[in-house]
Amino acid sequence: MPTRRALAAFILLVAGAAPAAAQTSPGRLWVGVSGGVQGTSNGFADAFDVTSQFADPEPATGTADYPVKTGALVDGRVHVRLWKGLAAGVAFTHYAHRGDASITARVPHPFQFTQFRTVEGSTSTRRGENGTHVQVAYMVPIGERLRLTGFAGPSWLSVEQTFVTDVQYSQTFPFDTAAFSSATTRRSSARAAGFNAGADVAWMFTRRVGVGGLVQYSAAQIKEDVAANRTITVDAGGIQTAVGVRLIF
Amino acid sequence: MRLPSSLVFRAVCAAAAALLFSAAPRSAAAQSRRDLVTITPASRNDLRTWDARTERMLRDGALRIRTRGEDAMIRGRIIERADQFYGGVRVFGADVTRQLDGGVLLSVFGTIYPELAVDTAAKIDADRARAIVEERSGAELGPSRQPELVILPRDQGFVLAWRLRAATDSDIRQYFVDAQDGTIVFDYSELKTQAAVGRAQGVLGDTKKISVTKAGSGYNAQDRLRPPAIRTLDMKGSLSRTISILNGFPVAAADVASDDDNNWTDGTVDDAHVYQGWTYDYYFKRFNRRGLDNRDIEITGLANPVRRSDLQTSPDSVVGTFFLNAFYAGDGYMVYGVGLPAGFFTRLPIGIQTWDFLSGALDVVAHELTHGVTEFTSNLIYLNESGALNEAFSDMMGTSVEFFFQRPGTGSMQADYLIAEDVIRPGGLRSMANPTPYGDPDHYSKRFLGAADNGGVHTNSTIASHAFYLAIEGGTNATSGLSVPGVGAANREQIEKVFYRGFTELMPANATFAVARAVTIQAARDLYPSNGNVERAVTEAWTAVGVN
Numbered sequence: 018m019p020t021r022r023a024l025a026a027f028i029l030l031v032a033g034a035a036p037a038a039a040q041t042s043p044g045r046l047w048v049g050v051s052g053g054v055q056g057t058s059n060g061f062a063d064a065f066d067v068t069s070q071f072a073d074p075e076p077a078t079g080t081a082d083y084p085v086k087t088g089a090l091v092d093g094r095v096h097v098r099l100w101k102g103l104a105a106g107v108a109f110t111h112y113a114h115r116g117d118a119s120i121t122a123r124v125p126h127p128f129q130f131t132q133f134r135t136v137e138g139s140t141s142t143r144r145g146e147n148g149t150h151v152q153v154a155y156m157v158p159i160g161e162r163l164r165l166t167g168f169a170g171p172s173w174l175s176v177e178q179t180f181v182t183d184v185q186y187s188q189t190f191p192f193d194t195a196a197f198s199s200a201t202t203r204r205s206s207a208r209a210a211g212f213n214a215g216a217d218v219a220w221m222f223t224r225r226v227g228v229g230g231l232v233q234y235s236a237a238q239i240k241e242d243v244a245a246n247r248t249i250t251v252d253a254g255g256i257q258t259a260v261g262v263r264l265i266f
Numbered sequence: 267m268r269l270p271s272s273l274v275f276r277a278v279c280a281a282a283a284a285l286l287f288s289a290a291p292r293s294a295a296a297q298s299r300r301d302l303v304t305i306t307p308a309s310r311n312d313l314r315t316w317d318a319r320t321e322r323m324l325r326d327g328a329l330r331i332r333t334r335g336e337d338a339m340i341r342g343r344i345i346e347r348a349d350q351f352y353g354g355v356r357v358f359g360a361d362v363t364r365q366l367d368g369g370v371l372l373s374v375f376g377t378i379y380p381e382l383a384v385d386t387a388a389k390i391d392a393d394r395a396r397a398i399v400e401e402r403s404g405a406e407l408g409p410s411r412q413p414e415l416v417i418l419p420r421d422q423g424f425v426l427a428w429r430l431r432a433a434t435d436s437d438i439r440q441y442f443v444d445a446q447d448g449t450i451v452f453d454y455s456e457l458k459t460q461a462a463v464g465r466a467q468g469v470l471g472d473t474k475k476i477s478v479t480k481a482g483s484g485y486n487a488q489d490r491l492r493p494p495a496i497r498t499l500d501m502k503g504s505l506s507r508t509i510s511i512l513n514g515f516p517v518a519a520a521d522v523a524s525d526d527d528n529n530w531t532d533g534t535v536d537d538a539h540v541y542q543g544w545t546y547d548y549y550f551k552r553f554n555r556r557g558l559d560n561r562d563i564e565i566t567g568l569a570n571p572v573r574r575s576d577l578q579t580s581p582d583s584v585v586g587t588f589f590l591n592a593f594y595a596g597d598g599y600m601v602y603g604v605g606l607p608a609g610f611f612t613r614l615p616i617g618i619q620t621w622d623f624l625s626g627a628l629d630v631v632a633h634e635l636t637h638g639v640t641e642f643t644s645n646l647i648y649l650n651e652s653g654a655l656n657e658a659f660s661d662m663m664g665t666s667v668e669f670f671f672q673r674p675g676t677g678s679m680q681a682d683y684l685i686a687e688d689v690i691r692p693g694g695l696r697s698m699a700n701p702t703p704y705g706d707p708d709h710y711s712k713r714f715l716g717a718a719d720n721g722g723v724h725t726n727s728t729i730a731s732h733a734f735y736l737a738i739e740g741g742t743n744a745t746s747g748l749s750v751p752g753v754g755a756a757n758r759e760q761i762e763k764v765f766y767r768g769f770t771e772l773m774p775a776n777a778t779f780a781v782a783r784a785v786t787i788q789a790a791r792d793l794y795p796s797n798g799n800v801e802r803a804v805t806e807a808w809t810a811v812g813v814n
Contacts, residue, residue: 071491072528073463074475127463127491128475128543190492191547 043156044225044265047096047104047166049217051231052089053259055112055146059085059252063243067122067184075125079136081118081181081200085144088114092231092259094152096166102156106168108213110148110235110257118142122184124195136186138197142179143204146253148235149173150213162227164263166217174237174253175208182244203244211237211254219263229263232256302419305362305376317371320348320362323378327351329362343367350378353386358416358429358442384417384424388445395428395443402450403432403439418442418452425451461490464528466536469626470678470688474540476530487523487530487539492546494562498523498539500532503573505588511568512595523569534623538567538602541631548632548667549639552759553766558598558638565635567600569625574607592624594637602631605689614695615705622689628671628679630686633664644773651778653723658730659769661685661698665731666762674755683735698735701728702744708732709745710779710812729811730782737761737807748810753803760800764789783808 060083067077089112096106117139126132154168183201188194215233222228235254243249307313323329329348337343343365350360362376390398395413400406413428427442442452462485466476477496479488489496500523501508511517523535530536542565549555556562572580572588580589587593590612591603605621606612612619624630637660640646646656668681675681678688687694693704701708706728713729714722736743738761740752753760768786777785786808790801808814 069463071461071463071477072480074465074528126475127477128547130473130475191550192491 043098043102043158045098046264046266047094047098047106047154047156048264048266049092049094049219049229049231049261051092051229051259051261053092053231053257053261054087055090055110055255055257056087057085057112057255059255061085061249061251063180063249065182065244065247067124067186069125070186070188071127073125073127075130077122077124077184079120079122079181079184081120083118083142083144083178084114084116086114086116088112088144090257090259092233092257092261094150096152096154096168098156102158104154104156104166106152106154108148108150108152108233110146110150110233112144112146112148112255112257114144116142116144118179118181118200120181120184120197120200122186122197124186124188127188127192134188134193134195136184136195136197138184138200140181140200140202142181142202143177144179145177147175148213148254150233150235152213162221164219164221164227164229166219167215168217168233169214170212172211172213172235172237172254173208174211174235174239175206176239176241176251176253177204177206178241178251179204180241180243180249205241205243207239207241209237209239209253211235213254215257217263221263221265225265227263227265228260230258230260232258301379301381303378303380305374305378307374313371313374316374320364320374323350324348327354329378330356332361337365343372352379352382352384352417355386355426356414356416357382357424358418358427360419379419379424382417382424384426385446386415386417386426388415388426388428390428390443390445390448392428394448395430395445398443398448398450399430399432399441402441402453405432407432413443415445416442420451427451462528463491464525464530466530466540467533468537468540469533469623471533472679474536476536476540477543478525478528478530478539480528481524483526485525485528486519487525487535489539489543492543494546494557495564496539496542496546496566497564498535498542498567498569500524500535501568501571503570503576505572505584508568508571508588508601512599512601517566532569534602534604534625535569537623537628538569538600538625538631541625541628542567542600542635544628544671545632545635545667548663548670552666552670552762555639558635559642563598563638563642565598565600565638567602567625567631568595569602569623570604571601572604574604577607577610590621592630592634594634594641596641598638600631600634600638602634616693616703619690619693622691624686624689627686627688627690629661629664629668630689631664632667633660633685636660636663639663639770643770644777645775646769646773647776648720648723650721650723651726652776653720654726655730655769655773655777655779655782657723657727658734659765661696661727661731662734662762662765662769665698666758669758683739696724696728696731698728698731699739699741700744701732704728708743708811712745729779729813733804733807733811733813734761734765736810737764737803740803743810746810746812748806750806750810751799751803752807753800757800760794760797761803763793764800764804767793779808779813783813 062082064080067079069077091111094108096104098104120138122136123133150172152168152170156166179202181200185198186195187198213235217231219227219229237253240248240250332347332349334346346364348362350357360378365373392413413430416429418425418427426445444451460479462480464476477489477491478485487498499521602625605623646652672681683698684694685696706725714725736750738758742749767789772785790804794800
């Protein structure tokens with residue numbers, strides 16, 4: 018609530034600096050600050066080796082299913098008008114999601130070959146994405162106060178992800194079952210180029226201040242180092258929806 | 267097994283065991299400190315003295331009962347365990363066990379510190395101790411992990427300490443934090459870090475897992491993953507060393523079979539060690555039995571007791587005992603014969619047979635360990651009918667272990683009703699399904715009545731083991747012509763449990779076949795009171811083999 022109040026006060030302050038009923042200006046500098054969500058279905062699975070107890074000659078293996086679901090998004094962008102409605106700019110997005118990775122391990126029986134036990138558990142993982150989006154934009158005014166802006170361009174997305182690298186399990190004689198104890202995790206980050214495209218609709222209260230909403234799609238495939246000599250490619254980005262303040266200078 | 271009697275070795279090993287057991291208290295005494303009193307009353311007077319003293323300590327609060335319960339083995343007996351306390355603080359490792367019968371003390375054992383003096387006011391509180399252990403171990407301790415204030419006996423004296431266990435991904439350690447100054451005065455690992463699993467090649471060239479111990483840069487055949495110690499000795503063909511161990515001389519580290527890379531290639535050692543473990547597993551899983559004595563007595567197998575190349579220079583008695591035989595030597599010791607070199611064979615009623623290393627057959631190993639079970643239960647006298655029942659029970663359980671771990675079939679390492687067929691080829695030593703071609707009786711009327719073989723303990727065993735077979739599989743006895751329905755192979759567990767209960771719980775030591783019939787029928791009624799098919803199968807099986 019304090020954040021909303023501060024935002025309202027900021028809008029009123031900036032609005033007060035210009036004639037209230039003036040027509041919107043194309044301006045030179047378009048600034049937007051928004052908050053919203055990133056909807057995504059970039060969940061993925063990974064397979065890894067599990068350290069066998071007792072130096073068992075039979076390998077233990079595990080898989081982890083990582084949830085990458087809708088999460089909070091912060092967006093900030095600046096466009097510079099070049100000619101008529103044409104502009105170029107840059108946007109920054111940050112998305113974060115925390116969820117439990119589902120882990121399944123297949124661990125060998127210490128007395129018999131090919132008699133694996135299944136161990137299941139979960140561990141908390143965090144996914145963070147930072148995007149830098151270079152954009153070419155075109156703004157179309159609709160009426161006096163409404164502005165529609167389309168944009169597209171290349172993106173650089175970086176992903177920081179918690180990965181499960183090993184599983185600890187407990188077992189006792191006669192070893193017919195094994196139980197999940199904990200998971201060893203590591204955080205890894207990497208970045209790659211992708212693209213973005215989207216649109217922004219703004220309603221200007223004054224010549225300089227308004228509110229707007231944007232929909233942007235960005236995507237990239239990123240190769241993460243999960244462990245020594247092992248990488249996994251994950252999808253980053255998604256549909257980003259956000260609302261916030263729009264300023265024209 | 268079939269050939270020589272093992273009675274001599276049983277006697278020999280009983281003496282060996284006595285020596286081994288007497289060695290343990292000596293080593294414990296060597297670790298004691300001046301003020302430590304070990305309670306082992308040697309006379310009635312001593313017992314009375316300790317009775318009065320422990321009663322006084324209980325009244326004073328210097329001893330506090332930790333557990334008190336009825337003896338699981340002997341009805342009416344009460345077993346008490348009491349910890350020593352000083353100033354309201356438990357003395358770590360100081361406790362007493364008392365056995366009472368109707369309130370009368372029968373035995374008392376323990377270790378206490380009578381001359382104890384230590385300040386029991388802690389300057390470091392439990393939360394601080396937890397933090398110290400968390401910092402040392404790197405573990406985050408949950409709220410349920412509360413430190414215990416104890417008095418820790420040390421060589422230099424006594425330390426008031428907080429005791430706390432912490433687990434990490436590589437260890438589980440007990441920490442003792444000095445309650446006066448916060449230093450960690452003692453810690454030790456509770457993790458069995460030495461256990462290892464290796465890859466072993468059996469006598470028949472098959473590959474299996476072997477549970478061993480990592481020792482330095484190598485591995486030795488000591489199983490640390492099962493509740494009892496199970497070890498296999500490689501006698502390296504030294505008959506004299508084998509005899510020494512059977513006569514009670516201590517086992518040296520060099521006697522234990524070892525391997526450099528945990529890729530075990532001596533089939534007779536490997537199979538002896540692996541199959542001993544599997545047999546333990548069978549008894550545990552099927553009957554909830556903890557080893558031979560149901561108290562996890564150590565199991566020791568002796569492989570390579572002689573060299574095959576010494577066959578022609580060995581006397582017949584040695585050939586019969588250490589080449590063409592495997593035997594249970596008492597007190598958890600088994601010896602596995604080496605068989606015959608290539609080009610040598612025996613001629614039995616079913617024909618010419620070669621002999622491989624005897625530990626290569628799962629039913630042979632399980633057979634010998636079952637003699638141990640019998641020793642600690644019915645203790646069937648190894649003579650005449652009771653001796654035949656002793657042998658029969660070993661064949662029954664040996665075969666049952668095969669069916670537990672191997673697929674049914676007629677090939678190598680498949681479960682069937684032949685005994686030792688994997689190593690005595692072709693055909694094995696006995697058949698529970700069809701004993702006659704082996705010269706063994708399938709009916710009581712055909713039993714051997716001579717004095718040889720302790721009154722036919724091996725040959726007559728097939729009368730009982732054939733009944734076991736019929737009770738499971740069903741069929742017609744060739745002599746009586748009587749048919750038995752059997753419970754079916756899918757229900758073999760029922761008959762295994764009936765015979766196990768009959769032979770280990772109800773059977774007297776000098777039982778006859780008629781007694782065996784009675785106890786197994788009783789066991790069927792006990793275990794399956796609402797399933798008449800089991801009792802019927804058992805009853806008709808005994809009738810079919812002429813035992814009434």
